[in-house]
Amino acid sequence: MSLGRQLLRKKAVEQLLEQSESKAGSLKKSLSAFDLTMLGIGAIVGTGIFVLTGVAAAVHAGPALVLSFVLSGLACVFAALCYAEFASTVPVSGSAYTYSYAAFGELVAWMIGWDLILEYGVAAAAVASGWSGYAQGLLEGFGIKLPVALTSAFDPAKGTIIDLPAILIIFVITLLLMKGTRESARFNAVMVIIKVAVILLFLAVGIGYVKPANWTPFMPFGFSGVATGAATVFFAFIGFDAVSTAAEEVRNPQRNMPIGIIASLLICTVLYIAVSLTLTGIVPYELLNVKNPVAFALNYVHQDWVAGFISLGAIVGITTVLLVMMYGQTRLFFAMSRDGLLPKAFSQVHAKTQVPRKSTLIVGILVAIFSGLLPLNKLAELTNIGTLFAFVLVSIGVVVLRNTNPGLKRAFSVPLVPLVPILAVLFCGYLIYSLPMLTKVGFVVWLIVGAVVYFLYGRRHSLLAKEVSRNR
Structure with a gap:
């Protein structure tokens, strides 16, 4: 077989479904x-709404931040419809990686899997660092102050060595994920209800302090500022795609996957628009370049007691983001390992809990190392471009699979194909274009490293390649 044909070999949808329904090494539904x-909602509402809203308003969009959220939301809605079709048609762990295996072939699937490792792993590490900052602030409110050396990643100038709170929260989440999917989902649901209640409290109190004069000028940095703001706050929407990694553990995935993906995105978009309007209405946008803009806005109008609840809600919100990101990472590793592209340890399922415990523990250790020892500000920026790249490929994949496998049973179908997938590609492509050049270069370097890993390991261990060889 020629090298080109090897790299483009696809996995049939029927083969993927048969693999997911096999009793051996299967996940619990x-x-x-x-x-x-x-x-x-647990994955989406977190760092974006509690942290990035301030920076995006003060530096990029001004009061037109609400348009930035609308622009990002549109890109995500079109992509979410494409994810919903794939997730209901191919309810298999792995998200965009699995969909790409069916639509484009092994090399593209590996590259998108490598890309998602960046999205989930780096995002989880960065979120853990953010959680550490909020947690230390809460502890200081009770008079507890950690030694400087244990408060942040290694930085000789600041005297910091390791981010101990970040490491501790990662291991707590790791232990929870190892207990079982159902237990993790229950914990997540409780945390989500708390943080949504906190956001609604902010809106209820804050709306009385809105001054329409603060919305003038509405677009101080022009539309380019709105676009850059959209690319920045796009981080706030990352997460709904992580829902699709749970496909193999869902009862009636054909019905439930589209509901979960689309409902969570729509609820979060409405919350984001309401918060951004209220936030910029309370505080002049120039003052919002702070780490805790939502709590800051309430302090600004002397509602300090509500600000305290907001800080608690931020900690809860960031905890659920961390939970879902690490969950998504383990299921991605599970899918890639089951195909032979990663070592077998990542796809071994525990007999009692029916979760990939070894994979979960390995992911926990890796994320703890990154968040505890490495400053991740620049790496976190790569998360946005990685996710947008995944959205583009999934959207194109819907059109490809409609043409190559038109008779496939689709429980949910994207309307107006190819218009909706094309709109998803255009919106996501524009947001990629709006990102800094350094981020784009870093992303290309990451993909090059991924290609090297594939040719050194994945290509030689691919189970699909071995199957094709046996059949020949």
Whole structure:
């Protein structure tokens, strides 16, 4: 077989479904549409709404931040419809990696899998660092102050050596994920209800302090500022795609997957628009370049007691993001390992809990190392471009699979194909274009490293390649 044909070999949808339904090494089906919606909200509402809203308003968009959220939301809605079609048609762990295996072939699937490792792993590490900052602030409110050396990643100038709180929260999440998917989903649902209640409290109190004069000028940095703001706050929407990694653990995935993906995204978009309007209405946008803009806005109008609840809500919100990101990472590793592209340890399922415990523990250790020892500011920026790249490929994949496998049973179908997938590609492509050049270069370097890993390991261990060889 020629090298080109090897790299483009595809896995049939029927083969993927048969693999997921095999009793040997299968995952436990325990999630409902409600669980999926809570997972989506848990992954989406967190750092973006509690942290990035301030920076995006002060530096990029001004009061037009609401348009930035609309622009990012549109890109995500079109992509979410494409994800919903794939997730209901191919309810298999692995998200965009699995879909690409069916639509484009092994090399593209590996590259998108490598890309998602960046999205979930780096995002989880960066989120853990953010959680550490909020947690230390809460502890200081009770008079507890950690030694400087244990408060942040290694930085000789600041005297910091390791981010101990970040490492501790990662290991707590790791232990929870190892207990079982159902237990993790219940914990996530409780946390989601708390943080949504906190956001609604902010809106209820804050709306009385809105001054329409603060919305003038509405677009101080022009539309380019709105676009850059959209690319920045796009981080706030990352997460709904993590819902699709749970496909193999869902009861009635054909019905529940589209509900979970679309409902979580729509709920979060409405919350984001309401918060951004209220935030810029309370505080002049120039003052919002702070780490805790939502709490800051309430302090600004002397509602300090509500600000305290907001800080608690931020900690809860960031905890659920961390939970879902690490969950998505373990299921991605599970899918890639089951195909032979990663070592077997990542796809071994525990007999009692029916979760990939070894994979979960390995992911926990890796994320703990990154968040505890490495400053991740620049790496976190790569998360946005990695996710947008995945959205583009999934959207194109819907069109490809409609042409190559038109008779495939689709429980949910994207309307107006190819218009909706094309709009998803255009919106996501524009957001990629709006990102800094350094981020794009870093992403290309990451993909090159991934290609090297594939040719050194994945290509030689691919189970599909061995199967094709046996058949020949």
